[in-house]
């Protein structure tokens with residue numbers, strides 16, 4: 001079986017070749033298909049970025065309109081799906097429901113699950129982009145005891161998502177353009193991040209020829225953990241705890257530095273970035289703008305800024321290259337928009353959908369793809385003689 005190399009957490013193992021996203025963690029550079037993240041976030045819409053990631057090129061007007069139309073057509077949920085969602089506890093964590101719902105798409109649409117059929121994959125792609133937005137708005141509606149709002153194909157993807165989430169059944173709700181833009185930007189910033197935990201999960205599951213829905217549902221579950229996408233919710237919980245406990249940022253930071261009860265500064269640190277996360281820089285600016293726009297002065301923002309200020313000059317954080325990551329300030333924006341903390345990670349999933357899909361498709365079309373099957377270094381007992389239960 002030859003020599004194997006132990007690499008816990010795959011810190012030094014490339015699992016694939018990829019032409020989608022470039023990260024230089026030392027310099028804090030992130031590019032989608034070669035385009036710098038700040039330019040993409042400033043100039044594109046979310047579906048434009050989805051097309052860029054999935055197809056490899058920025059779409060022209062016609063191609064983008066065709067994608068928008070296609071996605072809008074797939075927004076409604078199929079018959080019985082709402083009852084399926086309603087069968088799960090309304091107060092279940094939305095990530096549990098979202099993963100189940102994405103998985104269930106394979107049960108509802110068995111005609112589009114062949115990974116080798118490009119037309120089926122294209123349909124499944126449009127379905128996932130569309131229905132994740134419908135399902136995510138449904139998660140909020142169910143938690144708040146409100147009926148679902150039907151999609152409106154005449155609205156933009158993000159505007160209609162917000163309308164369906166916060167609007168009344170009659171549909172008379174229009175988010176301010178500045179809020180639509182802010183959410184658009186946040187979704188773009190989350191759209192891909194090369195071989196992170198959830199994306200690697202999507203690829204490994206897909207490498208067994210499992211279908212796109214099954215692979216992406218696994219990605220949603222991987223994202224739910226607080227070390228990954230669940231960090232955005234964990235940041236808010238941490239900030240609330242500091243406020244309600246009357247703790248100062250200094251005493252909290254001392255706990256982190258002393259590693260008391262394994263407390264970490266959530267929203268800080270990254271496996272790849274050893275410089276300021278370029279996404280966090282954009283989010284931080286956006287947080288200031290959105291909170292100002294909504295007149296939502298939030299004490300939690302001040303706590304967050306206080307934590308960051310200490311971290312950026314403290315030996316513990318500086319020597320370990322710990323900077324704010326994308327999750328540090330996003331929750332404050334989502335909160336100001338009206339989302340409760342449990343909804344933050346589903347929003348991350350909605351944003352990451354194009355990346356998962358693009359990476360899965362790249363994997364399927366890569367002739368060098370083999371089933372993901374890491375090796376191990378065995379540390380258990382050597383051979384032992386079996387003892388029957390009566391003699392133990």
Ligand code: CMC
Pocket residue numbers: 009196226227228229230231256263264265266267268269270271272320322325326327
């Ligand atoms: N607070 C305090 N100490 C930290 C933190 C933190 N947030 N992150 C890392 N460290 C320390 C860690 O204790 C270790 O110290 P030592 O060398 O004394 O043992 C050192 O820094 C290296 O940490 P690590 O855990 O070996 O690093 P990693 O690359 O395995 O983990 C991470 C990366 C993101 C899981 C980790 O930084 C973390 O847990 N951060 C908090 C959770 C978080 O914000 N996750 C979101 C990640 S970014 C976007 C996303 O995926 O959602």
